[in-house]
Amino acid sequence: QKEVEQDPGPLSVPEGAIVSLNCTYSNSAFQYFMWYRQYSRKGPELLMYTYSSGNKEDGRFTAQVDKSSKYISLFIRDSQPSDSATYLCAMNTDKLIFGTGTRLQVFP
Amino acid sequence: GAGVSQSPSNKVTEKGKDVELRCDPISGHTALYWYRQSLGQGLEFLIYFQGNSAPDKSGLPSDRFSAERTGGSVSTLTIQRTQQEDSAVYLCASSLVEGNTIYFGEGSWLTVV
Numbered sequence: 001q002k003e004v005e006q007d008p009g010p011l012s013v014p015e016g017a018i019v020s021l022n023c024t025y026s027n028s029a030f031q032y033f034m035w036y037r038q039y040s041r042k043g044p045e046l047l048m049y050t051y052s053s054g055n056k057e058d059g060r061f062t063a064q065v066d067k068s069s070k071y072i073s074l075f076i077r078d079s080q081p082s083d084s085a086t087y088l089c090a091m092n093t094d095k096l097i098f099g100t101g102t103r104l105q106v107f108p
Numbered sequence: 109g110a111g112v113s114q115s116p117s118n119k120v121t122e123k124g125k126d127v128e129l130r131c132d133p134i135s136g137h138t139a140l141y142w143y144r145q146s147l148g149q150g151l152e153f154l155i156y157f158q159g160n161s162a163p164d165k166s167g168l169p170s171d172r173f174s175a176e177r178t179g180g181s182v183s184t185l186t187i188q189r190t191q192q193e194d195s196a197v198y199l200c201a202s203s204l205v206e207g208n209t210i211y212f213g214e215g216s217w218l219t220v221v
Contacts, residue, residue: 006150034209043112043199043212044151088150095141095164096201096210100150 006099019076023089030091112213129185129216131200139203146196
């Protein structure tokens with residue numbers, strides 16, 4: 001079993017839709033939870049960073065962490081074609097462990 | 109520069125040759141990481157350096173892979189006797205301290221033919 005599980009998609013949604021991206025994990029020692037966005041042929045860029053259980057909102061993006069269920073989510077409201085990318089969850093104690101990434105396509 | 113800088117951005121090499129990939133982290137960042145990303149795959153941890161501590165090499169896939177970090181700054185990832193399965197994007201990242209958010213470079217795209 002992988003430490004971090006993420007559905008690879010692809011996920012295709014119309015512009016304006018609410019997108020839900022999810023990861024599960026097995027290591028209860030993970031303390032920090034992040035979401036990275038990676039455009040084609042680019043390095044991953046940090047999107048959201050959370051430490052504790054609960055929700056964190058930044059514009060159209062909301063990160064949610066449920067440590068009791070070992071489950072994290074990223075919600076994107078009013079999705080735009082420019083959100084089309086691969087979204088990677090990541091979590092760590094010392095080094096970051098990544099999910100495989102979910103490829104998202106938002107069509108006009 | 110302001111971000112993590114990697115070179116070369118693209119490298120095509122013949123099977124059996126050695127390659128060196130370079131990473132220049134963000135100034136002042138003490139932690140440096142190397143990851144590998146194959147087509148359609150997630151990021152695979154390779155190695156990380158934290159200050160003057162011994163590096164965590166637990167992710168290196170074979171003894172053909174090695175990395176060093178000179179002077180606590182620039183790092184070089186070396187792959188000896190390259191194989192076709194080594195073809196991937198090699199991503200370097202750095203963070204201010206261990207476990208903190210890490211920032212990636214654009215990657216070195218390696219193709220072994």
